[in-house]
Amino acid sequence: MAFSKALILALIFVVFAIVKPSEGALNAHYYDQSCPAAEKIILDTVRNASLYDPKVPARLLRMFFHDCFIRGCDASILLDSVVSNQAEKDGPPNISVRSFYVIEEAKKKLEKACPRTVSCADVIAIAARDVVTLSGGPYWSVLKGRKDGTVSLASESTNLPPPTFNVSQLIQSFAARGLSVKDMVTLSGGHTIGFSHCSSFEPRLQNFSKFHDIDPSMNYEFAQTLKKKCPRSTNRxxxxxxxxxxxxxxxxxxxxKQILSGKGVFVSDQTLLGDSRTKKIVEKYAQDQKAFFREFAAAMVKLGNIGVKKTGQVRVHPRFIN
Incomplete structure (x- = not known):
């Protein structure tokens, strides 16, 4: 059966229209045509910042978690407070999120290479992947095409799960965002890099309950080590x-492995061992790092899809609405 040239061209156009990533869909190849150097620009910026400041990887990973958990992955965590509104970044749970300058530097370079093309939300998602990989963790293809939010409220930062949550509270918090029990345990593994100030775990070290001075789920020697790092002194x-x-x-x-030995720093870490719903996952990952890496990559893709805005603006500057 013969096809006319016009019909063949029409079929090719239809196929191209189907497989070409649309502006409204997240896709790993979203910037292949509009900004092919985007991922390299972000990677180079993140790598250089991490060499200069070893705290950068954990801070950028935390930034991604916190951004996605509050209003979805829309870069609202980057917006500055103004006279009429206190923004997310100034909410108490986000005080520990730093290194915003890394995203700003990457965005500045992107605006020079591809003006008004790459969203701040995508920069955060790609940077989170890059810090994991640069730290020895897994690599995954980041789905891209997010748009940036225009609303940022410090009051909503209270929706972040605090380090004092038990298993049931953690499961409920993650489930509200469409994440499973396994996702929760897997994403908690992000704590494999980073640092915590005393205030986040100090309540476990003294006057923990009516019956226990120290949290009984904590390894005793480990607790004593933490006490030395967090002396009860006004000059600390x-x-x-x-x-x-x-x-x-x-x-x-x-x-x-530390959770198995009672050395989880937060209540929300150590509690994973005390519940049958989460204990088996902890044990699996402690034994099989490849399984943890594989599931972490999948969970990060899933986290990156929370509340994604596919229409809206691409902010020129991370700190301000266009």
């Missing part, structure tokens, strides 16, 4: 604290 260094696991600059499964 405000930056005092501890790394979240013993290889805090390396993305690995040591976080889960």
């Amino acid at each position: 260094d405000k930056n005092a604290g501890t790394f979240l696991d013993s290889t805090a600059s390396v993305f690995d499964n040591v976080y889960y």
Whole structure:
């Protein structure tokens, strides 16, 4: 059966229209044509910042988590407070989120290479992937095409799960965002890199309950070590604290191994061992790092899809609405 040239061209056009990533859909190849250097620009910026400041990887990973959990992955965490509104970044749970300058530097370079093309939300998502990979963790293809939010409220930062949550509270918080129990345990593994100030775990070290001075789920020797790092003194260094696991600059499964030995820093870490719904997952990841890496990559893609805005603006500057 013969086809006319016009019909063949029409069929080719239809196929192209189907497979071409639309402006309204997240796609790993979203910027292939409009800004092919985007991911390299972001990677180079993140790598250079991490070499200059070892705290950058954990801070950018936390930034991604916090941004997605509050209003969805829309870069609302980057917006500055104004006279009439206190923004997310100034909400108490976000005080520990820093290194905004890294996103600003990447965005500045992107605006020079591809003006008004790459959203701040996508920059955060790509940077989170890059810090994990640069720290020895897995690589995954980041789905792109998010648009940036225009609303940022400090009051909504209270929706972030605090380090004092137990398993049931964690499960409920993650479920409200469409994330499973396994997603929750897997994403908690992000604590394998990073640092915590004393205030986030100090209540576990003294006067924990009516019956226990120290949290009984905590390894006793580990608790004594943390007490030395967090002395009860008015002259204590405000930056005092501890790394979240013993290889805090390396993305690995040591976080889960520490939980098995009672050395989870937060209540929300150690509680994962005390519930049958989560214990088996902790044990699996402590034994099988490849499984943890594989599931972490999948969970990060899932987290990156929360509340995504597919229409709206691409902010020229991360801190301000266009």
